[in-house]
Amino acid sequence: MAEVGIFVGTMYGNSLLVAEEAEAILKKQGHKATVFEDPELSDWQYYRHHYVLVVTSTTGQGDLPDSIVPLFQAIKDEVGYQPELRYGLIALGDNNYDHFCGGGKQFDALLQEQGATRIGNVLAIDANDHPEPEVVANPWIEQWGALLS
Numbered sequence: 001m002a003e004v005g006i007f008v009g010t011m012y013g014n015s016l017l018v019a020e021e022a023e024a025i026l027k028k029q030g031h032k033a034t035v036f037e038d039p040e041l042s043d044w045q046y047y048r049h050h051y052v053l054v055v056t057s058t059t060g061q062g063d064l065p066d067s068i069v070p071l072f073q074a075i076k077d078e079v080g081y082q083p084e085l086r087y088g089l090i091a092l093g094d095n096n097y098d099h100f101c102g103g104g105k106q107f108d109a110l111l112q113e114q115g116a117t118r119i120g121n122v123l124a125i126d127a128n129d130h131p132e133p134e135v136v137a138n139p140w141i142e143q144w145g146a147l148l149s
Helices: 014-028 041-047 067-079 102-113 134-146
Strands: 003-009 032-036 053-056 086-093 122-126
Touching: 003 014, 003 041, 003 067, 014 032, 014 053, 014 086, 014 134, 041 067, 053 067, 053 102, 053 134, 067 102, 086 102, 086 134, 122 134
Parallel strands: 003 032, 003 053, 053 086, 086 122
Antiparallel strands: none
16 A cells, blocks of 8 residues: 655644544555654655645645744755655635635645646635534545555
8 A cells, every 4th residue: 555644734733633633544544654743854755755645724824834834945945846746735724814725725836836746636624614624634535545556
């Protein structure tokens, strides 16, 4: 089965909760999954030839949480073209803000620009509609995991 690195950007812990649920679901499906709460570029580099799942929330200004900004900048500044990368993305946000799920959208745009292949659609979860994001994320993760080889 597949090896999946789950890279988390969180402010209040919701993204980490979703990531931990994803890890359990993917392992149950027979995949090898690892959560990186404070992700580093070296972790990312390993999974470039496997699969990546980015789970990130968004600040009120539409930016990434501080916990994942160093990784995002390193990917942008040091990695460049990575057509071998296959990834999924779960973005958490609040539609009361102008830049709903902006952090996740920024990450997705960067990876697309670098030639990576997204598996499935981006899952955008609105905190107003879903105060427990794992309720929405878990079925999506099950479907996403089934697409991995």
